[in-house]
Amino acid sequence: MASVLVIEDDDRIRLSLLLALDEEGFDANGAGTAEEGLHRQRRHPADVVMVDLMLPGLDGFECIRELRRSDDVPVLVLSARDATQDVVRALEAGADDYVVKPVPTEELAARLRALQRRVRTPAPPVSSWTFGELAVRPDAAEVTLGGEPVAVTRTEFRLLCELAEHAGRVLSRQQLLQRVWGYDVGDERLVDVHVGRLRQKIELDPRNPRHLVTVRGMGYKLQP
Template identity: 75%
Template sequence: MTAVLVIEDDDRIRLALLLALEEEGYRAYGVATAEEGLQRQRADPADNVLVDLMLPGMDGFEYIRQLRRDDDVPIVVVSARDDTHDIVAALEAGADDYVVKPVAIKELSARLRALRRRGRAGTTPVSSHVVGELEVSPEEGEVRRAGRIVPVTRTEFRLLCELAEHVGRVLSRRQLLQRVWGYDTGDERLVDVHVGRLRQKIEDDPANPRHLVTLRGLGYKLQR
């Protein structure tokens, strides 16, 4: 049974989420603070983490950054804050997805299932892709640049694999959202932020990328 950790300081919202998730077939448990969330995840790792941004003590942004140091568990932000700056900041911290309250549990459940599916998808043996000094190895789950391993999150890896499998071809944000995140209706900023994070890791000059390029009005492509 898929386990979900919910980090939410509002007792009523946390209880409502836990009950709804259990009705959807998840094993769900919750805590009220980010500090408790870190301890719980490290002691009893969940398959997915839901986290609010406005928490007492350590906020959700810092929680995501700290968890990402040693855990690639899929993280979904569940927050009432829908400002672009907050969404981008959460994704840049390492979140995989962002859902705005009030939450539609069926939509949230669908997103969690998509995260799990794409987490398993990387286990299928596929030959490596070489783009310049960049090597993407889906079978090994590794990205190397000039022979050195590049640390990437699960979502960044899936995005890079998708682009590498279609090297030289333009993929729209909508296509990438569907193929990497697993759903057609969603915020395309998810794609933009993760592309930006990848550029920081694989490009000599992220502001003037050689390999992961934008075609204005069309989308992105990986080129040799």
Template identity: 70%
Template sequence: MIEDDDRIRMSLGLALEDEGYTVRSAGTAEEGLAAQRADPADTVLVDLMLPGIDGFECIRQLRRDGDVPIIVVSARDDTHDVVAALEAGADDYVIKPVAVKELSARMRALRRRARPAQASTLTLVFGELEIRPQAGEVLLHGELLSLTRTEFRLICELAEHAGLVLSRQQLLERVWEYDYGDDRLVDVHIGRLRQKIEDNPSVPSRLITVRGLGYKLQR
């Protein structure tokens, strides 16, 4: 929720939590946008009258970053504002004060329409290597590889953070869901993965060792 009026933020936030939502709120567009980038919510409520960046611009920026459902919650009951907000990329526009039940129903209705957050992760491409987390497929030179589950989860994890070094411990946590574990285990699986995704496994070009730190997938 991006809303500058503290009281509304408080009361609406609590009311929505009663409805079962988890609410995070920001007092300015800048804060809200940053929060949405850092850790995206699955629905955004935004006021139009904001200090600094105004609501319309805020909507446009949210839209540029992704296709999160956006509902305007505004005190202004004016056709021009409604049209402008929807044009900017909002999905719905309700007038304050709003019945929480109605807002909640509108959020649910909108959620039904929202694309199941896949557009971004459908295919990750790294040159000749393509990874489709949803489809459980990895292709090299256009050909389907047969990876084991561990190999698959490992490469997905690396691909989601392509270019960043992940330590063995991080990988153990995320792929194996171990709290601790033997670093060698990661090595072994990296090795097996290289056999499959590297053109020359002994001289890795995609799955890179960063000595002392961990591994990364070359962008």
């Protein structure tokens, strides 16, 4: 049974989410503040963390950043804020997915299961891919640039592996949403922001990428 930590300050919403997720087969636990959630996650790590952005004390953005300093647990943002700048800020902070309230319980459960499946998915049957100074080792869950390790999240790593496995081929945003996030339909901003985060980590000049390039009107590819 997958465990979910729900960090939501509204007691009514938090209880409603916990009950709904329990009915969907999750082991759901809650926290009313970012500080409480971070403490709980350190002591009893959940498989997936769900975070609201408008929290007292540390807000959701800072909560995600704090999580990412020591934990690569999948993070889903559930927020009433739907502005593009909020979506981008949350994803750049390290969130894996962003869902706008209100959302049907079935859809929310499906997204959480997709996040959990990505954690359990085995690595591709290759030992490594090399692209100049960039090396990707799926068997060791490792990325290096010029021999130095690069810290990436699980979602970033899966995205990089998917592109490496199809090096030289263009993958559309919808193909990447399906293969990396497990969504038949989803917000393409998830792909764009994660590609941008990857470029910051694996490109010597992210504004003029040599490895992870955009093919206008089509999608992205990793140069062989």
